[in-house]
Amino acid sequence: MRQVLSGLIDLAARPQQRPQEGPQGQTLNRQLYNELRGAILNGALAPGRRLPSSRELARQLELSRNTVSGVIDQLAMEGYLQVAQGRRPVVAAARPALLRGKPAASGASRAPPLSHWAKRLQKAHWPAVDEGPPRPFQPGLGDAREFPHELWARCLRRAARMAPRRGTQAVNSPPLQAALLKYLVEHRGVRAEARQVIVVPSAQAAIELIARVVLNANDLAWLESPGYSGAAAALEAAGARIVGVPLDASGITIGDRSERPRLIFVTPSHQYPTGRLMPVSRRHELLAFAERAGAIIVEDDYDSEFHYEGRPVAALQGLDESGGVFYVGTFSKSTFADIRLGYVVVPEAYVEIFERAQRHSGQLAALPVQDALAEFIDDGHFAAHIRKMTRLYGERRDRLAHVLKAAAGDFLSVAPPSGGMQLLAYLPRHLDDRDVACRLQHAGITVRSLSHHFTGRIADRGLFLGFAAWNDVEIDTGADMMREALRRLLR
Numbered sequence: 001m002r003q004v005l006s007g008l009i010d011l012a013a014r015p016q017q018r019p020q021e022g023p024q025g026q027t028l029n030r031q032l033y034n035e036l037r038g039a040i041l042n043g044a045l046a047p048g049r050r051l052p053s054s055r056e057l058a059r060q061l062e063l064s065r066n067t068v069s070g071v072i073d074q075l076a077m078e079g080y081l082q083v084a085q086g087r088r089p090v091v092a093a094a095r096p097a098l099l100r101g102k103p104a105a106s107g108a109s110r111a112p113p114l115s116h117w118a119k120r121l122q123k124a125h126w127p128a129v130d131e132g133p134p135r136p137f138q139p140g141l142g143d144a145r146e147f148p149h150e151l152w153a154r155c156l157r158r159a160a161r162m163a164p165r166r167g168t169q170a171v172n173s174p175p176l177q178a179a180l181l182k183y184l185v186e187h188r189g190v191r192a193e194a195r196q197v198i199v200v201p202s203a204q205a206a207i208e209l210i211a212r213v214v215l216n217a218n219d220l221a222w223l224e225s226p227g228y229s230g231a232a233a234a235l236e237a238a239g240a241r242i243v244g245v246p247l248d249a250s251g252i253t254i255g256d257r258s259e260r261p262r263l264i265f266v267t268p269s270h271q272y273p274t275g276r277l278m279p280v281s282r283r284h285e286l287l288a289f290a291e292r293a294g295a296i297i298v299e300d301d302y303d304s305e306f307h308y309e310g311r312p313v314a315a316l317q318g319l320d321e322s323g324g325v326f327y328v329g330t331f332s333k334s335t336f337a338d339i340r341l342g343y344v345v346v347p348e349a350y351v352e353i354f355e356r357a358q359r360h361s362g363q364l365a366a367l368p369v370q371d372a373l374a375e376f377i378d379d380g381h382f383a384a385h386i387r388k389m390t391r392l393y394g395e396r397r398d399r400l401a402h403v404l405k406a407a408a409g410d411f412l413s414v415a416p417p418s419g420g421m422q423l424l425a426y427l428p429r430h431l432d433d434r435d436v437a438c439r440l441q442h443a444g445i446t447v448r449s450l451s452h453h454f455t456g457r458i459a460d461r462g463l464f465l466g467f468a469a470w471n472d473v474e475i476d477t478g479a480d481m482m483r484e485a486l487r488r489l490l491r
């Protein structure tokens with residue numbers, strides 16, 4: 001067809017043969033449309049140029065008259081051609097602005113218009129973008145290779161088949177709300193009704209949604225320092241004033257602070273990134289302070305599924321009597337990162353506004369995937385996977401701690417955590433951990449600096465390493481590479 005059309009364009013050639021099939025299965029209609037539109041956009045068919053009549057074009061191209069007329073009508077409707085009864089179509093004088101074709105030249109000078117929100121987002125130091133496939137010891141990852149993908153596929157297939165029969169307009173899948181609540185009550189001491197369980201695509205989405213629902217611009221938000229930068233980014237983007245609150249051995253310090261934050265973000269079961277546990281006395285102190293100050297608490301329980309020494313302490317949410325705690329969790333650690341499912345248990349008074357906010361912002365998780373996860377939990381696959389991975393991750397934690405001590409124990413002080421998927425290795429204060437992390441990155445090892453997690457004063461230096469996603473060989477090889485890189489660095 002292209003040949004025929006270029007013939008048409010230089011008015012010389014005649015059709016050689018009728019096209020049988022368009023490129024990549026395009027219909028003849030679509031092919032003709034694309035060729036004519038392309039020729040108009042690139043100027044080969046200049047404005048004012050008359051085309052042959054649709055009858056003549058159909059004859060030349062050996063296409064049906066209907067096909068050709070349909071394409072001409074379409075191009076006329078979009079403004080590329082002008083048609084009039086009894087006259088041959090003519091290429092329009094001005095090309096439609098929106099379809100003017102080529103993308104803007106590279107280096108276009110105009111800065112794209114951005115909202116205050118987007119500008120705040122541009123300045124946030126999060127997320128860290130790790131290019132290429134993950135490599136040791138990138139924190140935050142579980143080992144997706146160990147997940148029972150076949151069982152999961154069965155649940156997904158069944159849920160997909162059930163979809164036409166669901167007949168609800170629910171935002172959150174009731175079976176998943178019930179399954180999750182049962183798990184959270186049993187394992188985390190959460191106290192709630194199923195309707196308070198809101199399912200979102202990630203814990204980050206939950207934090208983002210809480211920020212939108214609870215915060216106004218310039219509201220004060222407290223964050224543990226060091227703490228989770230993803231939360232800082234979400235709260236900052238919502239316009240909050242972030243104050244980093246230092247930690248002691250029991251977690252966030254309250255003391256006699258007189259500020260009245262509107263939101264307090266904490267990771268009490270396994271402080272991120274230090275791994276500290278907030279004891280019950282500090283929990284009560286925090287709850288009492290929040291109630292006095294009129295603050296809501298966001299409890300991020302991101303990796304409590306994995307605990308290696310006894311049972312984990314129950315959630316702060318279960319101690320709350322005032323309805324001021326949002327309990328956030330994620331499946332991206334306990335199953336595999338790409339599952340994109342997280343949740344937040346909201347206080348009773350927030351259920352309706354959260355469902356509205358979900359619909360409004362589109363922070364919805366696919367219902368068939370939610371249903372599949374409900375079945376995966378109800379059939380015991382989730383609990384079995386957690387048991388298996390707890391054993392495996394516990395061994396990997398011990399192995400990484402051991403090989404790091406052997407490889408770099410002179411200057412790394414390794415603190416194996418009682419749970420979770422990453423460990424912190426403290427560095428002597430005089431070493432710049434950002435610089436060390438950067439040099440390790442060049443040497444093929446991904447770690448995060450502890451400094452990166454502070455808001456305000458940097459009180460400690462260290463490296464934050466994930467151990468869960470790597471098998472024994474990967475851990476050993478990674479530790480060797482680290483030893484070499486650190487040796488060169490400290491020489």
Ligand SMILES: Cc1ncc(COP(=O)(O)O)c(C=O)c1O
Pocket residue numbers: 140201202203204205228230267272300302329330331332341342
């Ligand atoms: C402390 C903490 N909270 C929340 C999250 C976010 O989890 P998600 O992947 O579900 O957004 C992460 C992710 O690494 C995390 O480390």
